[in-house]
């Protein structure tokens with residue numbers, strides 16, 4: 001099930017000394033991997049396996065699972081980012097680079113987009129796709145953990161993390177790290193699955209997620225478990241108001257969120273002042 005992509009060369013960046021992940025040897029150091037409780041370091045390798053496994057079929061599955069609606073959510077994110085020519089953007093957990101492609105065109109030749117992801121297989125698929133689209137000039141690729149970003153303080157005008165935060169072990173550390181590398185006046189946009197606002201929608205969505213999704217994963221990507229994890233990880237992710245609070249605790253101001261598709265997805269926004 002593992003992708004046979006070549007690894008992306010690791011760049012020699014240094015995380016800030018204050019950004020170290022939690023001590024994995026601590027006996028209380030457990031977290032969720034979907035509905036399972038696992039050790040912190042175990043989650044990192046389980047998530048890595050999921051994305052190594054799905055990388056090659058990731059884009060096809062995204063279109064299939066969302067009936068193409070993920071493209072609208074992503075376009076809405078770009079519109080809410082207020083991105084302008086010449087700006088520096090970090091597409092964190094950027095995977096196969098959908099947002100990077102949209103940002104690359106908006107920032108133009110004087111701007112810069114960094115596609116950062118912890119997973120070499122996802123980065124490689126993204127790099128190939130963006131090169132095929134002729135997008136090379138203003139994009140760079142960095143293999144990095146969101147919890148300890150290898151960039152200097154105050155580097156980016158805009159940071160996005162789309163469908164990525166859910167998979168990060170220490171979400172608070174990741175939000176603090178994003179806050180640090182954002183320029184004063186800059187904005188963070190978190191696009192993520194969230195909590196449906198209507199009970200009937202929750203029921204339909206649960207049936208879809210737990211019955212249909214793993215079967216689709218099996219048929220298209222030959223990988224039922226990764227899509228079972230997707231459904232479970234969505235349920236374990238903080239709801240709209242909790243995530244907003246977490247962003248505030250990390251230092252973000254003027255935080256707000258916008259529900260999309262009845263709250264199946266939410267776009268959170270916050271500023272660094």
Ligand SMILES: C[S@@+](CC[C@H](N)C(=O)[O-])C[C@H]1O[C@@H](n2cnc3c(N)ncnc32)[C@H](O)[C@@H]1O
Pocket residue numbers: 047051092093094095096097098116117118119122144145146147161162163164165167168169
């Ligand atoms: C569901 S994909 C989203 C990809 C892309 N942003 C999109 O919207 O299509 C989640 C991505 O998060 C990445 N990821 C998971 N944990 C991460 C971490 N700790 N740091 C950086 N990236 C991470 C995965 O490797 C994967 O590429």
